[in-house]
Amino acid sequence: MRFASHRDIARAVERGVRRAGLPVAHSAGFSPHPKISYSGGAPTGAASEAEFLEISLTAELDPAVVRDRLDASLPEGIDVIEVADLPAAAAPRLEASEWRVVLPGVALDDAIRAVEAFLAAAHAEVERLTSKGVRRLDARAGVVSLEVDRRATAEAPTGCAILRMVVRHMAPAVRPEDILAALRHMSALEPASPPLVTRLAQGPLCTDAAAAPAGLHGVAALGAATMAEAPRPGRRDAEQGQVMETCLVAGDATTAGTAPASAYEQLPRGAERPGEAGCAREPDERDRPNARDRATEQRVS
Amino acid sequence: MQSVYPLLEPLLPLVRKPIQYAGGELNSVVKDWDSCDVRWALMYPDAYEVGLPNQGLQILYEVLNEQDGVLAERTYSVWQDLEALMRAHSVPQFTVDSHRPVRAFDLLGVSFATELGYTNLLTALDLARIPLAAADRGEEDPIVLAGGHAAFNPEPIAEFIDGAVLGDGEEAVLAITRLARSWKAAGCPGGRDGLLLQLAVRGGVYIPRFYDVSYRPDGTIGAVVPNRPDVPRSVAKHTVTDLDSWQYPAKPLVPLAETVHERFSVEIFRGCTRGCRFCQAGMITRPVRERSITAIGSMVEAGLAASGFSEVGLLSLSSADHSEINEIAIDLADRYGGTNTGLSLPSTRVDAFNVTLANELSRNGRRSGLTFAPEGGSDRIRKVINKMVTEDDLIKTVSTAYASGWRQVKLYFMCGLPTETDEDVLAIATLAQRVIQAGRAATGRGDIRCTVSIGGFVPKPHTPFQWAAQCDHETVDARLKALGAAMRADRRYGKAIGFRYHDGKPSIVEGLLSRGDRRVAKVIRAVWQDGGRFDGWSESFSFERWERCASAALAAEPVDLAWYTTRERGYDEILPWDHLDAGLERDWLWQDWQAATDASGAAEVDDCRWTPCFECGVCPAMGTEIEAGPTGKRLLPLSVVGSKSSEAIQPLAMTGGAG
Structure with missing residues (x-):
């Protein structure tokens, strides 16, 4: 998925x-x-x-x-x-999302250094290739919190670091991949294979969220x-x-009941699979030279 | 058997549309490997988005997986971006169902709807680490079988396949499965060859290596002779009868990825006896076998419930010819009124009845465009191809269509038909202009449109045109260019007429692969080694490559690309597929070919469903007969479809009333 x-x-x-x-x-x-x-x-x-x-x-x-x-x-x-x-x-x-990012082949210390450098910066300009060309945005501006999840990293198979981040929904959207691009750019943080990105939760942003260091x-x-x-x-x-429809994110329901929830459904459980933006463009208009194939493609309505 | 997914997964973020390799389609089946003793990999040798909706493959997938102890998984061609990564990371060709390596299966069945998939077969074999040449394969390699319409002349790929199955696959795959099972249970007597011999003798499978082909000095075939005692001289096609007892697909695959057809398709009949002389499908799928209105009704009901599709396609080679198509259209439109379910039928026939049908089917939805296939621009050329429709018929039909609210009419044509002249092609422009005039007159509106779509004609085996000279691509392209200019010339119609065409070069390659013999394998291999992939796609097709590789690979032979394509064959020449039997009398085909090209004007052949038999030979040869209605039955309304009551939550399958 x-x-x-x-x-x-x-x-x-x-x-x-x-x-x-x-x-x-x-x-x-x-x-x-x-x-x-x-x-x-x-x-x-x-x-x-x-x-x-x-x-x-x-x-x-x-x-x-x-x-x-x-x-x-x-x-x-x-x-x-x-x-x-x-x-x-x-x-x-839905003001913000919490993400978990697994970085294969990245050492814990390197991840910590990169995260510190990122948080210390006022801005982190990155470029993203969109259908409308290269777009520049400030990845730092979207980040409410970013941290190396030491416990998860310790429990994970060796040779990968795990990040947790809370990213504000804003326009232009800042995606985890933009933040990873900034880490790569600023601290040469380069995973061995594509990072595994998972959205853990979405919801309103607590006012003290940015200041909550541990949680x-x-x-x-x-x-x-x-x-x-x-x-x-x-x-x-x-x-x-x-x-x-609504979804319940397991645990951490700090504002349960108060959310002006409408109706939501929780979607993919997404088995642990690697991620990065793929392309989701329209299927190619098939331009088949085979005239005979048409018989099965013609439609009346 | 281990999944290769852990190896594949890190590569997927790096390729275009990774979802196509992930599998997990609704209604896909993953069976336990070890509890099955016959394991099939089924391949459609094109991209997933084209291959997934393929009916044939879905039918066989379901038929096989229904069997105890039999497992079938699917594999498709991977795009070049993933191919490169798979090579770099040693990931073999895999099935999408459970990502098992294709080489681990007992049988690999490849369905060729078009010959342009041949290079993709080689890619898949190579990625699977299966030797390209059948002769080099060992006990650990799957038996590679070709099916689909192109299998009616598999000679160009004879070197690469172990066998070919002609005709309907439903019963054939089960027979092959039984033979493979007992062969395995008996400890694989005779090894690989032992099973192939069984398939040839008892399974109705054509095994190319059991036939020796000799050539004359002029390049024509001298003889095709079996080199084993029990192997039949001629291999016949398989014909499934009583379609009502084969209601597949019942659980259509619903992909996450977008594909070329997003609908549930029901084959309303198989075969066609219209007798269009260019049409291989119409010739090799005889006789007509209808599915009854009630079986169609229950298949639609169950298929929609199982898939959630919002569109139903009523498929066949000429859907309006079903003996009860009118009742089918009305009853289905009644049943699904108010449910936002679209109904459609592919159409190649030009008559007003077709418009009435289309109106009925679109009663619940939109009327955007209607498609007709006159195939030829002039009355004369339409007689040659036995497409019995006059220009006046066409004008009457499109007027009805425009008057019924259809805004756009699409017309399909072919260029390069036997006896065709420049005038026949230019007549298309005049015809299109008359269509627009008629539409404007019928509606009093200026916004109606007509699109002309045209491609090059390719003579196909087992048709009356199998002896014809294919028109060279220079002539085809010149005619297309002149046609385009003629259509743009008159400003009164300029914007109302759209023009789409396929140039003549791919048709020449298709011609080579369609009517080629075993020597063409060298060309296919050379093209593939040179990087040829996805030849059905204009962006990856290279005529220059095919031309270059053909002249290099055939340098030592007395034949060349033109010999295979633009050369007319004579009655006495042994054609590469003469030992493969589609049921059609060779002499009947020859007479029809002569009738088409008769200097005093082509003779027309009617449809044997409504007229006496024309003795094409299929029914006596195959022991079959026409299976057609009418049954006189009707479809009852489904009780709760579209209901606003709380019952509406019941899925369609639980509502009964299948009629």
């Missing part, structure tokens, strides 16, 4: 919803699409234990039933952790939201009860 792009995940979820027989609402118009929205998906190449999405349904359903059915309908590697039914007004507050708990896990059914008939599109 680590290698799946946003679009891959979105397609899988749409199909899962159909398989589960959920009465999903569709957009109006020429080509109706199921109303499913995603916020801040993890980049391709990164695993995630905390993804969120919203599904609009046309009927009132027990969130637990939705959870079970959807979970059973999704491919292995995408698990629905929790579903909550929330009023549309309760917007999500990497800057991200508050979302609590189980109250199941408030809210179908509001009236408006044309309002026969939809907004069934929304």
Whole structure:
């Protein structure tokens, strides 16, 4: 699942919803699409234990039933952790993400030195190749906290260092790969093979997060939201009860209950796989010289 | 058997679209290695995004995995970026299901929909560490079998494969499995050759090495003779009958990665007797065998429930020809009304009925574009190819389409057909302009469009055109250029007509591989060694390479690229595939070829589904007959689809009412 792009995940979820027989609402118009929205998906190449999405349904359903059915309908590697039914007004507050980054072949001391140098810097300009060309951004600006996880490093197989970081959601987005690029640039920190990036949590940012030195708990896990059914008939599109989903990140639920959680679902469990941004572009318009292949490709509608 | 994933995984972040190598598709099957005694690797020799949706491979995957003690996994061609990394890091060709090395399997079945996959076969064998030449393989190597339409002339790859299976694979793979199982259980008597002999004698598999080919000084074939006593002189194709008892795929593979077809496809019938003379598929898949409306209904229901796809494709070579297509269209549109499920059918036929059908199928969705395949620009050339549709038919059909709300019509053509002149091709421009005129008249609107798509014609084995001279690429390209200019010339239509074409060079290579003999293997090997990969993709195809390698590899032979492609064959010449039997009478094909090129105008051949038999020879040769309806049955509505009640949470599969 680590290698799946946003679009891959979105397609899988749409199909899962159909398989589960959920009465999903569709957009109006020429080509109706199921109303499913995603916020801040993890980049391709990164695993995630905390993804969120919203599904609009046309009927009132027990969130637990939705959870079970959807979970059973999704491919292995995408698990629905929790579903909550929330009023549309309760917007999500996904302000930051916590990430774990495994750096194969990096010594503990080197990792500590690099992290210290990074934190000491006021700015860390990096370049990222995007579809619109090279983009420059300040990786330091997004970092709420960054630390070498000594305990995890000690427990991990030898020859890798493990980082934990809390990164603010901002525009332009700062991704773990940008921070790793800065570490590489500033301290020549070079893993032997691609780093394994995993998103551990998403949520509101605690005000004291930046100042919390030991705890990497800057991200508050979302609590189980109250199941408030809210179908509001009236408006044309309002026969939809907004069934929304939420995820629970294991442990550390410092603000459980207070999060204005809407509805989210936790997505990939992402087995430990290496990561870095892959490409998720459209499939190539196949330009086959074989005229005979057309017979199977032509469609009437 | 160990997974190679730990070796592969660190490479994936470094390649384009890594998800295609990760496997884990919904409905994929991973069986326990040790509890199976016959293990198949199934390959589609093209990129994952093209290979995954392939029906044939999915069907065999399911048929085999349903068997106790039999395991089937899939493998696809890896792109060059990963190929380079796999070589650098010693990662072998792997299956996507559980990332096992392909060489560990007993059998490697490769499905060739097109000959342009041949170089990809060599890449896969090489990455798998299986010797390229079948003669060099040992007991530890899998038996490499080719299937698919290209297997009807596997001679160009005869050196690289152990066997070829002609025709429908469902029963054939099971027969091969049984033979492999008893051979293994008996302690592999006779070694590798022992199994191959069994396959040749009892499995209906063509084993090239059991046939010696001799050549005359002029380069033509002298004889093809079996070199083992029990091996048949001629190898016949396999034909599955009663499609209702083979309802596959039942659990379609649903990938995470984006692929070329994102839909659930049901084959509504197999075979086609329209008799288009250029069409290999129509000739080698005879006779027509329909799936009943009720079986189609239950397959659609189960397939959608198992996949979550939002589109259904009703596949066949000419879907509108199903005896109950009207009922199928209406009943499926009724069933899935309000569920945002799209229905589509591939279409090559030009008649108003097709538009009615398309209207019915699109009742619940959008009407964007309709596709028709007149194939030839003039009435004369359409008679030559036996595509019995007049220009007036076409104009009437497109007028109906535009009037029903379709905004765009796509027209498919071929260039370089036998007897074709410049005028036949230029007639396409006039035709396209008439189409636009008709559309504007029918709708009173200016925003209608017509796209002309055209590619080079390749004569194929087992068709009446198997003797034809392929048109050289210079002529094809000149005609395409002139056509483009003619279509742009009139400003009144300029923007309304789109023009897409494939140039003639890839067709020449396809022609070489389609009608080649065993000597062509040298060319394929040379091209592959020179870096040839993914020849079906314009970005990696190099005509210059094929030309250069062909002249080098064939330097010592009395034949060359032109000999294989642009040369017309005579009645007496032994064709490389004459010992392979698609059921068609050679003399019938020859007569049809003569009828096509008759100086007084081509004679037309009707469809034997509605007219008396034309004695193509397939049914008596194969012991088959046409299986067609009508059954008179209808599909009942599904009780809860689209319902807003809480019951809607039930998956379709649990609702019954399959009709």
